[in-house]
Amino acid sequence: MTPEQFRTEGRKLIDWIAAYYEQVEKFPVLSQVKPGEIFNALPEVPPVSGESFDHMMEDVDRLILPGITHWQSPNFYAYFPANASFPAILGDLLSSGLGVQGMLWTTSPSATELETRVMEWLAGMLGLPPCFSYLADGGGVIQDTASSSALAAVIAARERITGMRSNQEGITGRLTAYVSTQTHSSVEKAIKIAGIGRANLRIIGTDPLYAMLPEKLEEKIEADRAAGFTPFFVCATIGTTSSNGMDPIRRIGEICKKENLWLHVDGAMSGAALLCPEFRHFSDGLELADSFCFNPHKWLFTNFDCDCFWVADRRHLTNTFSILPEYLRNQASESGEVFDYRDWHIQLGRRFRSLKLWFVIRHYGEEGLRNLIRYHVRMAGEFASWIRESEDFELVTEPPLNLVCFRYRGTDEENLALMDGINRGGEIYFTHTRLGGKVVLRFCIAQTHTEERHVIRAWEIIKSAAAQLKTE
């Protein structure tokens, strides 16, 4: 393909994407295909000779689109969002076009230095404590997902508690880590990967708002110490996945400082709300944390993957992850004047991900981003008020931000049937969880293009499905 052909095909694809967004709210949000349908429709063997781009795009329309669950539909309310935006798509395209590696400073200085700058911007925008700035001993780095950030935090904490011996000698002690019943499953996965063992992960209970009980944490740490364990790591959450619970960071942080435990704070979705000063009470005490992450690819209109991870002492990362084979040695690294971000995470290779974030921040501006976050929270508040006034439904928690947890006043089976029926209908898509042993419906308002009219329509669909369920 010549640059000239790329111009032609690229423009067609840009038009295709624009048209996709013009139509996306008309597609069934949840794909309706059966297992194997797409796989079996694809040829069993690859083509021997090259095919035309038009032919490939016909197959995208014919074969791929029916198997898409439309995360970019304004009618998507499931899980946590993975929202894109036009400026992010363009930033990502620029990154693909440049095709550079940012593993070392020298392999593309712009990739490292724009990332440092954008992470400093974001730290300011979220009102993070100064300890996370590169100007202090901290610093930020873009990871792929919050799972990788959790793993990086666990490994760095493991090295710190063992006096830098766990990388060298392996796990020898009896280390224990602490999460709440509501913490994301990625922390359990990280604890397993790190060789700590699931049996050494303590699950702390929560209050009625699904926030970790610090006194239970403290008790458990003491009990573990008495039993000969070495407590080393706590994960607290700003906005848990199931319930949008807000852990008391300050109280937990005080315990961690006193007990010398690494505190990682996971704000995967809800961290984006810290853009708005009125929501910063959720991060009160964050200066006591050792690491913090949130995902612009969830609620900050930046294409997946983009998880922003800060540490209060970057040496813990570089001491943990740095390996310098001869083939990567270079003068800039040895000068000590630069960051080599491959020493801040698991992977070696790294994409120029800060471009899309830079484009998003500059396109919307700080105010524009704040306004969108506030709009989503306001709509969630309205949705919650409709639930509160309804006879058929009940709120399970008062939504602190943009996730509404509610139930149809009926059995678990009825709740699941209601949800599955609506999702099969295709007009909207939302998902469930289980809280206090009961099935709970989750309605998360965070999609880039969701407007009030969509939420109003969604509530009509849910209400009428409930009405129908009652007559059956």
Next chain:
Amino acid sequence: MTPEQFRTEGRKLIDWIAAYYEQVEKFPVLSQVKPGEIFNALPEVPPVSGESFDHMMEDVDRLILPGITHWQSPNFYAYFPANASFPAILGDLLSSGLGVQGMLWTTSPSATELETRVMEWLAGMLGLPPCFSYLADGGGVIQDTASSSALAAVIAARERITGMRSNQEGITGRLTAYVSTQTHSSVEKAIKIAGIGRANLRIIGTDPLYAMLPEKLEEKIEADRAAGFTPFFVCATIGTTSSNGMDPIRRIGEICKKENLWLHVDGAMSGAALLCPEFRHFSDGLELADSFCFNPHKWLFTNFDCDCFWVADRRHLTNTFSILPEYLRNQASESGEVFDYRDWHIQLGRRFRSLKLWFVIRHYGEEGLRNLIRYHVRMAGEFASWIRESEDFELVTEPPLNLVCFRYRGTDEENLALMDGINRGGEIYFTHTRLGGKVVLRFCIAQTHTEERHVIRAWEIIKSAAAQLKTE
């Protein structure tokens, strides 16, 4: 940004990228900026209000481009390549545009099923043994990097050797792993992360062609058993990073089968050569391996990130990585009829990465891809013949494929000075390593757009730099 504005700005960006590729060979390959130059040129605070896209692109030209090391230049011969291509950029753009999550089958069936299909295609194209097919007990999955594949293999091996106890109980035994002096540093990193400990990683010596010595491996395993260790993991490489060494997979595989060790085979760059039947002797014995990976983002013209990872028994991955919180439960997963790829790796979220690979394979066709690989190998052979005939240089190894390791007949300092001088000149970029205690220059021919004229010119530059060095 409306879809209409996206059309306008998107077309401009497509044109920008086309123009970039038209000019890229004229840019200094290695960025010439100083540490801090880009960072300090960027505003200290983000904009309060949104800015125009034109303004952002002006800054890309003015601030970002000077700090780019041009991995997509045909004059890039450094490290291993991270080559892009126009169809890959378009596939990646489509993935950004759709913005779907492929973590579960149900979150976008096309993302899972196209990935399975493309991985089956590739297994056939590379002549992988049938055990790696989903039709047997195996299967393939796209990971971000070979580092993540190595980590996944280590963790799965750790679970297998401990009878599925290491995830639950943590590391308790004295496990030992085996690599050669030439194995990529990512395996050492994985061993540390997994809690095995660097002290339990054995480094096996190599023959003069930098291939692992199987008899030394066998001896070390026996010695470790005698000392009360439990050997569990070997990484063999098809094309080591420093030296393009080819480990004897069959002999190593036989030892691993006999001794019940997990064999992971890393073909990060050179695995792509298996497309050509004449290079498949390098993978002889691969049916004895438990896992294999190679990176289309290195030498298969597919944008980063794209590492293809196969296992011979997929249950080892799913048993190792599966965690099913309530909020991810769904009917398709529970039917057992589908793959949920998030159970095949570290991360939960996952991008629709098979699109770009699908576009690349269909655009070039099998024959087109083979021809490019052969062209690169032929050029490397020519470059090596020039070295062989030269008085000033010597070959360090006979290049098996596309990486030429050579030396200026002089001191280490002279070799580094020669290389640094040429790289500062900006016309070409290549890097060094150390073999047998000596500095060795690496010249890797694998960039999508490298033609014979570029390699001829590169040799002229290197020759004349050497001539100049002699007169100094």
